[in-house]
Amino acid sequence: MKENLLNRILPHLRTSAKNGFMAWVFVAKLSIPAMLLTRLLIWFDLIPYVAMVFKPVMNLLGLPPEAALVWVSAMLANVYAGVTVYLSLMPVMEPLSVSQVTVLTCMCLLAHALLIEGQICRATGLSFWRITAFRIISAMIFGTIVHLSATLTGWGAEPSSLMVGLELPAEAVPSWLDWFINSVKQLLIILVVVEVLMLLMEAVKHSGLTRLIMKVLGPPLRLAGVGENAVMVTVIGCVLGLAYGGGLIVAESRSGHISNRDIYAAITLMAVFHSMVEDTIVMWALGGSIWWLLGARLIFALAVAAVVNRLAVTKRWKPILVGNQLEFETTEKPDPAGHGA
Numbered sequence: 082m083k084e085n086l087l088n089r090i091l092p093h094l095r096t097s098a099k100n101g102f103m104a105w106v107f108v109a110k111l112s113i114p115a116m117l118l119t120r121l122l123i124w125f126d127l128i129p130y131v132a133m134v135f136k137p138v139m140n141l142l143g144l145p146p147e148a149a150l151v152w153v154s155a156m157l158a159n160v161y162a163g164v165t166v167y168l169s170l171m172p173v174m175e176p177l178s179v180s181q182v183t184v185l186t187c188m189c190l191l192a193h194a195l196l197i198e199g200q201i202c203r204a205t206g207l208s209f210w211r212i213t214a215f216r217i218i219s220a221m222i223f224g225t226i227v228h229l230s231a232t233l234t235g236w237g238a239e240p241s242s243l244m245v246g247l248e249l250p251a252e253a254v255p256s257w258l259d260w261f262i263n264s265v266k267q268l269l270i271i272l273v274v275v276e277v278l279m280l281l282m283e284a285v286k287h288s289g290l291t292r293l294i295m296k297v298l299g300p301p302l303r304l305a306g307v308g309e310n311a312v313m314v315t316v317i318g319c320v321l322g323l324a325y326g327g328g329l330i331v332a333e334s335r336s337g338h339i340s341n342r343d344i345y346a347a348i349t350l351m352a353v354f355h356s357m358v359e360d361t362i363v364m365w366a367l368g369g370s371i372w373w374l375l376g377a378r379l380i381f382a383l384a385v386a387a388v389v390n391r392l393a394v395t396k397r398w399k400p401i402l403v404g405n406q407l408e409f410e411t412t413e414k415p416d417p418a419g420h421g422a
Contacts, residue, residue, distance in 0.1 A: 101279035104332035105272045108204050108324065115196040116264055119158050120257075128153050138221060142228045147174045148185050155189040156217070157196060160360050163189045167367060180237025183373050184227045186364035190378060191220035191353050193360070194323075201327035202348050205334065206341065206407045212352055215389070219353045223381050227373055241368030274321070275328045282313055282329070305350050305383045306390025311343040318351040320358065326351050342409040346390045354382035 122128060132149040139148045147170050155163030167185075177185070195213050202212045231237045255263070299312055307315050314333060318326015330347060333339045339347075361375050392398040396411045403409075 097279040097283045098276060100332040100336060101276040101328075102272070103335070104328045105268075105275050107331055108201055108271070108328050109268055112197050112200055112268070112324075113264075115200045119196050120260055122157055123154075123162070128157060131157065142184050142221075142224050143232070144177075144181055144185060145175055148177075148181075151185060152188055152192075152220075155193040159194045159197075160189055160363050163193065164363060164367060177241050177368075178238055179241045179368060179370060180227070180231035182241040182367055183237060183369040184224045184231075186367055186369040187227055187373055187378060188220040188224040190360055190364055190374065191223055192216040198323045198327075198352075201324055202352065205327055205330050205344055205348055207345065207348055208404050208406050211402065211404060212348065215349070216352050219381075219385055222385075223378065226381070227377075237370065243368055244366040271324050271328065274325055275332075278317055278321075278325060278329055279332060301383060302350070305386040306346040307350060307386075308340065308343040308346065311339050311347040314339070315347040315350060318347070318355050320356075322356040322359075323351050326355060340409065341407040342394065345393060345403060345407050345409070346386065349389050349393075350382060350386040353385060354379055 122131075129150060132153040135149040135153060136146040139146055139152075150170065151163045151167045154166040195216065199209045199213045203209045294312065294316070298316055299309065302312050302315060303309075310333075311330070314326055314329040317329060327348070330339060330344055334341075334344055357375065357379070361371075364374055365371050389402060393402040394409070394411050399411050
């Protein structure tokens with residue numbers, strides 16, 4: 082009996098392991114050049130030149146011009162790079178209020194690691210440039226909402242304070258050897274986590290947990306445009322990170338379990354809301370409001386994804402939002418008589 086059970090399980094384990102590894106290889110091929118480009122931008126101190134473009138945005142959002150360096154560092158590298166720059170600027174920058182820190186950290190959460198995560202989105206079939214522009218615009222819109230809320234209600238006027246327990250790299254710009262070791266570790270961690278998640282998803286498919294997950298999380302995700310087959314990978318990406326969610330989507334799409342439309346919907350949501358635990362805690366440590374960083378950001382992400390995903394299936398908006406990367410049917414059928422062209 083045990084042998085029969087093992088014979089039934091082994092093929093599923095081998096398939097899951099193979100799909101997970103192939104997905105990781107595909108994502109790693111796209112991530113490594115982006116990681117190297119990010120390293121070169123930091124090493125040659127080119128971030129201040131990029132930040133000049135975003136200084137007017139900082140002024141509109143009630144932030145000092147130096148805050149652009151923080152956001153651009155997060156966009157080009159990751160949230161930890163943004164935190165490092167923020168701490169280095171604190172002695173020379175005017176003290177920020179809770180609302181100002183919340184605006185800045187919310188923007189970092191919506192748009193960070195654009196080079197690396199943009200390539201991961203590209204691996205799923207989306208346009209690197211479209212998803213990057215979508216994240217930057219979403220970050221500016223949400224930052225504006227937070228800023229206007231603070232301006233109209235007066236909340237968050239008190240000075241911000243750093244939380245205790247934030248661990249930062251010893252060096253703002255680590256050596257090339259340290260960077261190489263950390264990059265290899267990061268890729269290996271992604272491989273291990275993706276493999277474990279693939280096995281976990283396979284186990285969930287053959288258990289009664291799928292119905293429970295769909296009952297609890299299905300309705301809000303469906304409102305955002307995410308189909309039933311993409312719920313699990315979307316939840317994983319939102320909780321753990323875009324690298325893991327993107328890797329799982331690559332594997333699931335290759336096996337034919339997720340349609341192109343669901344891929345687009347899932348990535349659209351994960352692009353503006355992912356790594357809800359680690360990244361949120363890091364930004365909260367700078368003194369921002371946890372309600373805006375987590376609760377309001379989730380509501381905003383679901384609303385934005387719902388709007389974008391509904392527009393993306395219309396004949397007018399699909400060429401703008403989706404392009405030719407993913408092919409799926411629109412909700413507007415072409416006029417056979419040629420009217421309205």
